[in-house]
Amino acid sequence: MPEADDPPPPSEPQEAHVAQDDTLALLKRRPLQALGIGMVLAATAGGFAYVGGFLSPNRLSADKMADAIETAGGGPHAGFRRAHAKGICIAGHFTGSVAARTLSSATVFSGAPVPVAGRFAKASPDPYAADSAIGTRSMALRLQPAGGDEWRMAINDTPGLAVSTPEAFYENALASAPDPKTGKPDPARMAAFLARHAEAAAFKARMKTQPIASGFATDSYNSINGFLFVAPDGTRRLVRWSMQASDAFVPFTPQDGAGRGANYMFEDLLARVAKGPMTWRLIATIARPGDPNRAAEVWPEDRQKVDLGTLVIDHVESEATGNCQDVNFDPLVLPAGMAASDDPIPFARSAVYAASFRRRTGEHKPPSAVANQQAEAPR
Amino acid sequence: MSRPVPHFTLFSRLLHWGMAILVLAMLFIGIGMVSTTSPRYAGLLSVHKSIGIIILVLVAVRLVNRLRHPPPPLPADLPAWQKIMARASHVALYALMFALPLVGWSMLSAGGYPIVIFGSLHLPAILPHDAAMFAMLRSAHSALAFALFAVFLGHLGAALFHALIRRDEVLESMT
DSSP: OOOTTSOOOTTSOSSOSOOOOOHHHHHHHOHHHHHHHHHHHHHHHHHHHHHTTTTOTTSOOHHHHHHHHHHHTTSOOTTSOSSSOEEEEEEEEEEEOHHHHHHOOOGGGSSSOEEEEEEEEESSSOTTOOTTSOOOEEEEEEEOOTTSOOEEEEEESSSSOSOSSHHHHHHHHHHHSBOTTTSSBOHHHHHHHHHHOHHHHHHHHHHHHSOOBSSSTTOOEEOOSOEEEEOTTOOEEEEEEEEEESSOOOBOOTTTTTTSOTTHHHHHHHHHHHHSOEEEEEEEEEOOTTOOOOTTSOOOTTSOEEEEEEEEEEEEEOTTTSSSTTOOOOTTOOOTTEEEOSOSHHHHHHHHHHHHHHHHHTSOOOOOSSOSOEEEOOO | OOSOOOOOOHHHHHHHHHHHHHHHHHHHHHHHHTTOOSTHHHHHHHHHHHHHHHHHHHHHHHHHHHHHSOOOOOOTTSOHHHHHHHHHHHHHHHHHHHHHHHHHHHHHHHTTOOEEETTTEEEOOSSOOOHHHHHHHHHHHHHHHHHHHHHHHHHHHHHHIIIIIIOOSTTGGGO
16 A cells, blocks of 8 residues: 555646535435434533533532532632641651551651651631631641652541541531521531431540640641551551650640630740650551441551651741642652552542642632741751 | 555554544543542542653654654545644644643642652653642643543544545545
8 A cells, every 4th residue: 555655646636626615515415424423423522521520410529529618618718728728837857667667668768857848727618717616637748758759648636537438528518518597507407417427426426525635736646547558578558647746735725725816726836846846756557357447437446556757847837938838738649658548538538639729729819827927946 | 446545654543543542531531530539530540640641752753753754635625624624623633632741741740749650650840839830730731621622523523524424535544
């Protein structure tokens, strides 16, 4: 067969005459073929729309979840993270232990100090929520060892989540949304949600007995979800982890913030780091076969615990000038040596965090509640 | 067949059909992954990044190949507007096949994400970490993907039109 770069046969006149446009006549002469082509195109476009969820309004997309979280927070707060909106940046380093290296081949555990950027936050979607309001607090971290194999996490001071599936999380967000008439969540809707989800009711009951820490430095933070650690020999273990404060636990009391501003916990954090570095021990809990990999369920206390290393935070700075504002603390940014488990929540978190990141980076961000602040541990 | 049909070179045809599968798969993976919070999300995203880089490499090879081996001419009796549409759509396909992976890579760079393909290969950032730039590129990535899907539909419709209605040599030259 002749190849394309062969010279055209001399008998073929190129552009010899103005071509007559017989397209319509051709289409009329072959209506079945025209219909067939139309159907192929419609089926392809329909398949695309189906895969994209345009024909499945009940599919739980990241945008639908982000919308529900915005609604639960009384509407979107432009420029801010859709959850954990009120925060401050932190920096320091992490040093992995020998024991960690037997569980995971991740380079963050090499034993060399790994630079850490991160963020403390209140979990409320309100970026100006008062610190005296009881609610989950969080630590988000980005560990950046040499070689670029990053580990990101966003961990809470709760022992897990109220729910174990993205669908239940969505229902919870809807049930928590303020009633337009009263401005408060409808107790009947929340009761109905809890009646449908026994594990959420059990979680709420557990939270009532859980002591609350006085501030960010005295608090400990948990992975919420199960992840896999992959050992150098390839062994995969289901783990959860916890950042356990070295500062002594001090219980929260509602009087702590009396006579102080809405940001007193952040001010305490700035004052604390100015006195010296804050440290946390990273403790892994290793599941036994059969332990439920569900965020709302706790594992028995006697599970093996391994000290993975030490986190040192020696710098705290407001978001506008700090290192954390433009970072999506996506829990599925995992280094080689770690992997997602069959806990479904981290996948949804990753997708919804991406939606939140896309929304807020495209918006003008007003100043954070704690602005123009910075403190550092003395060297 | 009364006379031999001028064909694209074998390499051109392999590139065309190979990339056709990859590009179509990418469009479906892309629209699928942004519509789900299920565990499929992470796997789709990971595959999406890897195929994106493969397409970027292949389209560069393909452009060089096309310049060295120009395609057979369109049928001489094709109406002028269809010739213009054919040329414009081919330019658009090439431009979008370059733009989508580059915008995707730039977007992840500006978003401050690590860029990992094939499970463990780290790519460097090609833009500095910049949230506003990320937002713009992220929107551009979606808009360009819808544009590519639209041009792909036109390309598919035109190929079938040539094969079934005009019954000329255009589709055959690529098979």
